[in-house]
Amino acid sequence: MNTLTIAWKSIRQRRVASLLTALSVALGVTLMISVLVINGVIDRMFNQTASGYDLIVGPKGSPLQLVLNTVFRVGAPIENLPYRYYTELKNDPRIEEAIPFAIGDVTQKGGFPIVGTIPRYFALEYIPGRHFRINSEGKFLPSTWDSVIGSAVAKQNNWKMGDEFSLIHGSAESGHVHDEKFKIVGILAPTGTPNDRTVFVNLRGFYQVSGHEKPLEEAIRREAAFFGEKVDEEKLKALLKENASHDHHDHSGHGHAHAVPDSQKEVTAILVQMKGDRLRGFATIKFQSELQEGNQAQAVNPIQQITWLMTNIVGNVRTMLIVLTSLIIVVSGVSIFVSIYNSMSDRKREIAIMRALGAGRTAVFTIILSESVLLCLGGGLLGILLGHGLVFVASPIIEARSGLLINPFAFSSVELVLLPILVVLASLVGFIPAMTAYRTDVASTLSD
């Protein structure tokens, strides 16, 4: 009969107390595993999402707001940029690719964010080395009223190819439903990024939705102000007169197409991929600082903003959660100490009997320490199972609510060190009871 068997027998003898102490460890580990798995997902999502482009160009304002709105589709856009700014940027010789984004509305069903963009967006990598995949018969927005939806949208709204849907102007609270409908021509494969919860519509269609084009006079004046130009009032009057003559066209249903002048179009952001290979980083910084000096727009490196967000906000929350769950595990460790230590007075006689049978001091020390380790490890393994089980149960709910794709069986590297840490903790909390066993006076205990 080896040390572990003897320790296990003793644990079984005090099965209720042992179970409760092991469960307290399991609870702490369950919480830690849940935090680690979800943290891993958030970490991956934040750190890998903005990868297919170097910069996000948007109006002056909060760089973080620009990134959150453009990449994560959270919060409102800062303001808009004239479409002409996009066309000029696109023709900049230093720029390889410029993808316009027009973010604003949400779907009537489910309230998913709408992004008006061009098909080339889907050629960018959404995380390093990963390209968008679409269902076999799907297409990337070939026509004006086409839409490509994320996997979570398809799942939650139960939308299929060919289905049509309406948009709500602005946010879901506004309640104004646009007459125009978009048709689903593609469903993206899950990406584990906010794209899963996004509805992409053809940018042309987005502009043709009634109310999306800026009133002509306002648009012309705004664009002139943006570029620091003077408005030719005579020309503007003539244009307004001409425009009024073919107003009141029918917007109902899709399929109609009226050309919206570029001056009436706006974008909320432009994803920019710079040219070059080895000097691309340098070109990006130079381009970024050029824009910063002007007063029209800003170019933001999404990685920098995300790193800032991760370091200063998400990272702190994560650290706090890990510290809290670690404290729970430490408290569980203390409960193991209390449980074993309290049992020692009852067990002194058993220890003395084993010593009388020839067990050395080290042997009884090891038996008590093994009990502590078994309780901690048993609780820890149970906690790991429960933790992943909890994530398994919760992942569909989290996915439905946040679009985060969670793999419940994704193991964090921290889990690898968790068990050795538990062994150390068990050794620490088991040390004093084990020393009590070590010091047991056999003769006096047996004579009691």
Added chain:
Amino acid sequence: MSLLLENVKKSYREPDGSVLPILDIERFELKENEQVALIGESGSGKSTLLNVISGITAADSGKVTIAGTEIASMAEVVRDRFRAERIGFVFQTFNLLPAFSALENVLLGMSFSRKKPNRDRAKELLSLVGLEHRLNHHPKQMSVGEQQRVAVARALANQPKLLLADEPTANVDLANQDTILKLLRDACAQNQIAMLLVTHSQEVANQFERVETLTEFNKVHAPV
């Protein structure tokens, strides 16, 4: 010779700092396979003597030789191992571990020697004491007589050279007293084990060919 005590002294320090002598034995011996009953009144140092012989308590001075090996000068860890392998112990209160079945209690007796615990031998020993049908019963499921028989089987587990029995029949009824004594004596005789049985019962002592009275060879005549 199975046991030889030479000039063994043991005393305890009282809380007030004074020294209380317990044992002062010039010479005491047990021949091979000999069975001796040692009579002593309560407090005469019987338990201390058994503890010194088994190495649980170190003597202050003198030699304790068991089967040719002097154990008093051994390091504690070596003495523990020697006790596990060469000495069997039967206690007055049986001292079975409640979490362990009869079979496991016997296996526990084998666990602290260098030999691998032998389940078949443990079963044989329990069969020898008439408990082959109680292998998986726990102490609380057995009568006191049965519990003491398990303790006897455990004491024999490592084929010891010397068996120490501390009032082994004090807590059992008369019917079981004879059974236990017979069992101990037969097992020791069959396995060539010397036995020192401590008792305060003259009736028990009368069953032994050699009976010693502790106060006669312990120079300390002041019982605690």
